[in-house]
Amino acid sequence: MATSTAANAAVTVNEDGSGFIGKGDVQTALHYNNKQMQDAAASLSAKFSQTRDLSTTFRWTTSDGVEHSVVRTEHTIRPLSASIARENSNGKDGPLTGWNLVQVDGARWAYTATPLTYTGEDMNNDGKVTQADVYKGEGATPVDADGDGIPDAPLQQFTFGTQIDGNLLPNTPVV
DSSP, rough: OEEESSTOOOOOTTTSOOEEEEHHHHHHHHTHHHHHHHHHHHHTTOOOOEEEEEEEEEEEEEETTEEEEEEEEEEEEEEEEEEEEEOGGGGOOOOOEEEEEEEEETTTOOOEEEEEEEEOOOOSSSOOOHHHHHOOTTTTTOOOTOOSSOOSSSEEEEEEEEEETTOOSOOOOOO
């Protein structure tokens, strides 16, 4: 779970997309004054999304005993459903305090314009680092324990963030 510690800020979003985004964080991200924020509150409910960055490290040792690695990263995004949260002590039309979030039913992670990037060693010497380097390293013997033809990735790291209208909210990413 990620939380923000700024004064009057409250971002608590789980990796499943559920949580709460405080009005102050959205107001800061969009550079809105209080009146703009109150006026835009209802229209912003459909503009929340969650980002996921995945880093997968493939490591192997060649027959000459040299260790090699290629890192694949991908960036995906999915919409979140938001309902306006209000201060209960002022009734159902009390002042806006933020938004309660949930994952949109059936929403899948969608790749952004550049879904996969590779960094590391150019094992097949074609002048670029791509997925082919994981499979084509000369003398490479990557581990494929499940036999699916894809080298096992011993290290995977996910980082989650939350956005409003494409602006990253100031929360500590969930890793």
